[in-house]
Amino acid sequence: MIQRYRNRDHPAWDRAIGIEGAASIDYLLGQEADRGRGLGSAAIAAFTDDVFAAYPDVAVVVAAPQQANAASWRALERAGFARVWEGLLDSDDPADAGPAYVYARPRPLP
Numbered sequence: 001m002i003q004r005y006r007n008r009d010h011p012a013w014d015r016a017i018g019i020e021g022a023a024s025i026d027y028l029l030g031q032e033a034d035r036g037r038g039l040g041s042a043a044i045a046a047f048t049d050d051v052f053a054a055y056p057d058v059a060v061v062v063a064a065p066q067q068a069n070a071a072s073w074r075a076l077e078r079a080g081f082a083r084v085w086e087g088l089l090d091s092d093d094p095a096d097a098g099p100a101y102v103y104a105r106p107r108p109l110p
């Protein structure tokens with residue numbers, strides 16, 4: 001599962017992330033046996049390219065993994081994202097409860 005959305009369509013999340021012109025992605029590999037084989041990194045990289053193609057107004061793609069979820073943030077790093085923030089997100093979602101990182105990949109230059 002992988003999904004995308006413009007942050008401005010979700011004002012509370014947009015405020016929590018605080019990056020203008022951003023779209024967020026969320027992802028998971030449903031079968032545990034599929035994890036740790038490079039699929040997540042490849043999917044995130046390809047999907048991020050597709051977000052930029054589909055949403056010409058989006059300047060940067062972001063994701064906010066928990067700091068404890070090394071597989072998630074390392075997959076982001078392998079997909080070309082850089083860590084831009086760390087701390088506790090102002091979010092009501094229990095999935096965001098612990099210390100988090102924000103990762104970002106800006107739109108590539110033409």
Ligand SMILES: CC(C)(COP(=O)(O)OP(=O)(O)OC[C@H]1O[C@@H](n2cnc3c(N)ncnc32)[C@H](O)[C@@H]1OP(=O)(O)O)[C@@H](O)C(=O)NCCC(=O)NCCS
Binds near residue numbers: 039070075
């Ligand atoms: C997060 C997820 C999508 C990553 O996809 P993946 O295919 O498992 O990751 P990859 O095989 O592409 O590996 C990416 C990096 O994470 C590392 N990694 C993989 N599993 C790991 C684990 N359990 N602990 C620590 N690092 C791990 C890999 O070694 C690799 O890092 P490297 O380049 O430094 O070697 C997948 O693990 C998953 O679905 N997890 C459960 C759901 C989830 O956490 N979703 C994200 C919520 S923010």
